[in-house]
Amino acid sequence: xxxxxxxxxxxxxxKMGLIKQINNVSQLAAVQESEAQYSRIEVxxxxxxxxxxxxxxxxxxIPFHDTKWTDAAxxxxxxxRASMKMPKVIAEEMASLxxxxxxxxxxxxxxxxxxxxxxIFKSLCQNKKLPLNEALEN
Numbered sequence: 001x002x003x004x005x006x007x008x009x010x011x012x013x014x015k016m017g018l019i020k021q022i023n024n025v026s027q028l029a030a031v032q033e034s035e036a037q038y039s040r041i042e043v044x045x046x047x048x049x050x051x052x053x054x055x056x057x058x059x060x061x062i063p064f065h066d067t068k069w070t071d072a073a074x075x076x077x078x079x080x081r082a083s084m085k086m087p088k089v090i091a092e093e094m095a096s097l098x099x100x101x102x103x104x105x106x107x108x109x110x111x112x113x114x115x116x117x118x119x120i121f122k123s124l125c126q127n128k129k130l131p132l133n134e135a136l137e138n
Contacts, residue, residue: 048091050083 039056046052052064065081103121107114 044087048085048087050085050088051080 043052043055053066054061054063056062065083066078067081068076068078070076105117105121107117
């Protein structure tokens with residue numbers, strides 16, 4: 001509840017110009033990346049969520065999930081292509097391969113952070129149904 005109120009207050013202050021608002025990572029001076037890379041990230045993010053209306057190839061916009069076809073009578077139809085959300089499946093599979101119960105993360109600079117991470121992984125291993133974001137909030 002407090003997070004939503006704080007987010008709304010920040011939004012109002014940003015619209016008034018009292019605080020700086022960042023809409024894209026490329027607005028940060030510390031991040032040096034091309035706009036083409038950000039457009040590829042947006043394409044993969046759309047595919048991850050299961051819907052990409054079109055993708056840009058040079059100057060041509062090619063439809064991806066919104067398809068058109070003509071039937072035998074010559075009528076043109078539109079439909080949304082079904083998606084299996086394979087980028088999401090691949091990301092989940094890679095995450096399960098990389099971060100499993102045998103994963104060890106060592107932080108040599110701060111012992112408190114190392115203990116916190118160890119506690120999080122212990123709780124995750126004991127209760128496998130607990131998502132990581134809930135473990136971090138507790």
